[in-house]
Amino acid sequence: MKELRLANKIVTTQIKDRIHYPGRLVADTLANIGRCGILLLLYWYVFNLREGTIQNTTFLLVAWSMFFYFAFSVLRLRDIGKTIMEDVRSGTVEILLNKPISYILYRAWWQLGGGLYSFLVIGIIGTILLTTLIGIPDTMMNLTFALSLAAVFILGIVLSLILYSIVGMLAFWIEEIRPIFWMVDKSVMILGGSYLPIALFPDIMYKLAIWSPFGASQFVTHTMYPSWTREWYSFVGIQLFWIAILGMFTYFLFQKAKQKLSVNGG
Amino acid sequence: MISVIREIRFAWYATIKNIQSSAELRASFLMNVVGMAINNTSFTLLWILFTQSVGNINGWAPKDIVGLVGFGTLCFGLVFSIGDGIRKLPEYVSSGSFDRFMLSPKNLLLRIATSSFNASTLGDVVFGIICLTLYGFLTDASGLQIALMFLLIIFTTLTFLGVAIAANSLSFLFVDARAVVEGTFDLFLTTSLFHGGAFQGFLRFFFILIIPALLVGTLPVEILKELSWIKLILTGALSMGWFILSIKIFEKGVRKYESANFITFGV
Numbered sequence: 001m002k003e004l005r006l007a008n009k010i011v012t013t014q015i016k017d018r019i020h021y022p023g024r025l026v027a028d029t030l031a032n033i034g035r036c037g038i039l040l041l042l043y044w045y046v047f048n049l050r051e052g053t054i055q056n057t058t059f060l061l062v063a064w065s066m067f068f069y070f071a072f073s074v075l076r077l078r079d080i081g082k083t084i085m086e087d088v089r090s091g092t093v094e095i096l097l098n099k100p101i102s103y104i105l106y107r108a109w110w111q112l113g114g115g116l117y118s119f120l121v122i123g124i125i126g127t128i129l130l131t132t133l134i135g136i137p138d139t140m141m142n143l144t145f146a147l148s149l150a151a152v153f154i155l156g157i158v159l160s161l162i163l164y165s166i167v168g169m170l171a172f173w174i175e176e177i178r179p180i181f182w183m184v185d186k187s188v189m190i191l192g193g194s195y196l197p198i199a200l201f202p203d204i205m206y207k208l209a210i211w212s213p214f215g216a217s218q219f220v221t222h223t224m225y226p227s228w229t230r231e232w233y234s235f236v237g238i239q240l241f242w243i244a245i246l247g248m249f250t251y252f253l254f255q256k257a258k259q260k261l262s263v264n265g266g
Numbered sequence: 267m268i269s270v271i272r273e274i275r276f277a278w279y280a281t282i283k284n285i286q287s288s289a290e291l292r293a294s295f296l297m298n299v300v301g302m303a304i305n306n307t308s309f310t311l312l313w314i315l316f317t318q319s320v321g322n323i324n325g326w327a328p329k330d331i332v333g334l335v336g337f338g339t340l341c342f343g344l345v346f347s348i349g350d351g352i353r354k355l356p357e358y359v360s361s362g363s364f365d366r367f368m369l370s371p372k373n374l375l376l377r378i379a380t381s382s383f384n385a386s387t388l389g390d391v392v393f394g395i396i397c398l399t400l401y402g403f404l405t406d407a408s409g410l411q412i413a414l415m416f417l418l419i420i421f422t423t424l425t426f427l428g429v430a431i432a433a434n435s436l437s438f439l440f441v442d443a444r445a446v447v448e449g450t451f452d453l454f455l456t457t458s459l460f461h462g463g464a465f466q467g468f469l470r471f472f473f474i475l476i477i478p479a480l481l482v483g484t485l486p487v488e489i490l491k492e493l494s495w496i497k498l499i500l501t502g503a504l505s506m507g508w509f510i511l512s513i514k515i516f517e518k519g520v521r522k523y524e525s526a527n528f529i530t531f532g533v
Contacts, residue, residue, distance in 0.1 A: 023445030030449025034456045042464040046320050054320050176294035178386070179301020186308035195312045200319040 006101060007109045014113025028074050028118040032126070036070035039195060057199040057225075060137050064224045065197045067130055071123045072153075072220055075115035077160040078188075080107055081181050084168025097258065104254060108161045140224050148232040152219040155239040159217040162246045163188070169250070172257040184214070192218030199225060210235075213242040273373045277380050281348050284383030295385045302389025303396075310335045310397070313461050325491070326463030333401035333490065334483040338459050340394025340419060341426040341482060347387040349379030349427070355434040356444045365525050375431070375516060411490050414498070418486040421505040425481045428508035429454050431516050438519030458482040474500075478508055 018024060040063050047059035084107060087093040096103050130136075139145060167184050170177045190196075191209040198209055198221055209215030219235050222228055228235075289295045313331040317323070346353065355378060358364040370377045398419075402412060433451040437443040454477050462484030465473060473479045481501055489497045 025445075027445035027449040027452075030446075031452045031456075034449075034453035038457055038460065038469075041469060042460060045464050045466060045469075046323060049323065050320060175291065176297050179297045179304075182301050182305040186305055190308055190312060195309075196316050196319070200316070202315065202318070205315070 003102075003105070007105070010106065010109040011113035011116065014110060015117050018114065018117040024114075025118050025121060028122060032070055032074065032122055036067060036126075039066060043197075055200055057197070058137075060134055061139075061224050062197045062199060063130060063134055064137060064140065065193055065199065065221045067126055068220045068223070069192055069194050069218060071119065071126055072156065072218065073194075074119045074122050075112065075157065075160075076118075077111055077115065077157060078164050078181075078185055079114075080111040080161055081164040081168035081177070081184075083107055083111065084165065085171040085177050088168075088171040093261065097261070104165055104250065108165070111161065112157065137224050139226050139228065142229070144229050144232070145223060148228070148236070149220065149223045151236050152223065152232070152239060155236065155243060156217050156220055159213060159239055159243050159246070160188075162243065162250050163213060163217060165250055166246065166253060169253050169257050172260045187212070187214040188217060191215035193221040198222060210238065213246060216242050273376055276372055277348065277376050280380035281383070284380065285388075288383050288385045298385035299389040299392065302386040303393040306335065306339050306390065306393045309459050313459075316461060323461065323463035324466065326461065329401065329404040330463070330487050330491070331461065332397050332404065333487040334462055335459060336394050336397030336401055337418065337422050337483040337486050338394075339390045340398060341423040342455070343387045343390030343392075343394055344419075344423050345427045345430055346384060347391060349430070350384045350387065351378045351381035352427075352430050352434050354378075354382050356437040356447050359437040359523065360444070362525070364523060368520075368523075374520065375513070405490070407490070410493070414490060414493075415486075418489060418498075418501070421501050422482050422486055424509045425478055425501075425505040428505070428510075428512040429478060431512035432508070435512070435516045435519040438522045453477060454479050458484075462487060474504070478504060481505060481508075 167181050191214045216239050314328040317328045367377050434447055436447050440446055457479035481504055485497055485501050
């Protein structure tokens with residue numbers, strides 16, 4: 001109960017902060033126009049060139065899939081890795097470890113709270129815009145879709161936080177974790193279906209997107225395709241599997257990291 | 267003329283010192299360079315896969331993506347390996363540490379640009395050179411095309427530098443401009459690495475004249491392919507125009523700057 005109260009407090013404080021300083025919302029909006037908006041215009045042009053269908057997929061499905069990817073990325077869960085690295089480098093981690101709270105959970109709630117406001121604003125506006133301009137696919141008009149989307153969305157958040165926390169915790173051992181962060185981040189970007197929607201993936205890449213934790217953290221981009229209603233439970237299963245495995249790994253890594261920590265006074 | 271040479275010599279000295287200082291942490295330096303080169307491969311891979319999935323668009327084949335990414339990463343690396351400080355302008359302005367640059371007897375913009383260094387930008391330079399060399403082999407480039415490639419590298423770097431200065435000069439207009447600068451520059455940078463063949467009609471016009479993202483990679487690749495002199499003149503003129511305009515914007519911005527009460531020191 002105490003943990004939930006703390007989580008609620010952290011998330012609420014972060015949301016209030018973002019509302020008061022809307023700078024990040026401006027940056028997120030511009031970045032989304034630049035990435036998602038222009039990409040959708042390009043794909044619209046390319047689909048028109050190919051008479052509306054590429055590899056049995058329509059622009060409508062591709063557009064929603066890509067929008068889901070970019071809306072999810074507005075949560076900026078990836079930044080948890082950099083935050084942990086900064087905590088280790090600056091010594092802030094020592095202060096936080098001495099508090100009667102779980103450091104990793106604290107950072108996870110902090111990260112989630114920081115991105116929630118932009119996500120809600122951009123998510124709602126983007127959904128309204130897409131619905132008005134191109135419509136909603138039939139596959140998104142049923143209860144199974146809504147429930148399974150909620151499930152993979154929440155599990156995707158947990159898995160992303162775990163993945164990037166592992167990268168961040170490497171800062172206890174390695175001075176410069178940015179190159180590792182780039183590799184993990186680009187794997188998520190490619191296998192998540194950012195610039196190239198999963199429907200257009202070659203076979204081997206599609207399998208990688210399903211079975212690797214990088215692709216599994218972005219299963220929201222699969223939800224609008226016709227096969228989703230038949231396969232959603234296996235996707236949820238894959239996410240749960242990775243959360244269990246990587247969650248345990250995070251726990252052991254964190255125990256080791258605490259032993260590795262050296263505090264320099266001054 | 268002598269003062270210009272002095273300023274360039276100073277910039278060169280500052281850059282060398284920056285690289286030497288960064289290379290002191292050898293493992294970290296190398297990881298950054300190699301890591302960034304690998305990181306850039308992802309964009310190339312994505313657009314090549316895109317072209318394979320949807321087929322050639324307006325004559326753009328997978329090999330053209332190599333050229334596009336080559337121009338983009340090389341000019342990004344060149345601009346920010348020498349002038350990483352430009353990216354820190356919003357921070358300098360909001361924290362008040364801009365004051366110390368104004369007190370420097372050196373050229374203000376050059377002093378700011380060379381105030382910081384990021385090792386990963388060398389990875390961009392290396393990756394860009396590899397991509398453009400590969401592009402030259404893949405297209406069986408003639409002597410004229412290779413000469414044009416060098417000229418285009420100068421044009422694209424000028425454009426990139428111009429946009430970087432102009433976008434970061436927005437810092438003088440807003441109280442905390444970091445988000446606006448980040449968003450504006452991201453709009454330019456991301457678009458410059460998109461598949462060039464898919465930009466047609468209004469989009470092409472907009473991203474050449476209003477936000478010059480296509481001047482960085484798309485137009486140079488098309489110039490090399492088509493040997494189009496009209497596009498070459500357009501790219502050259504616009505890159506010069508953007509560079510001159512950005513200096514004017516920066517100078518105007520500096521005049522708006524109000525000193526802060528923070529006390530900062532710098533060497």
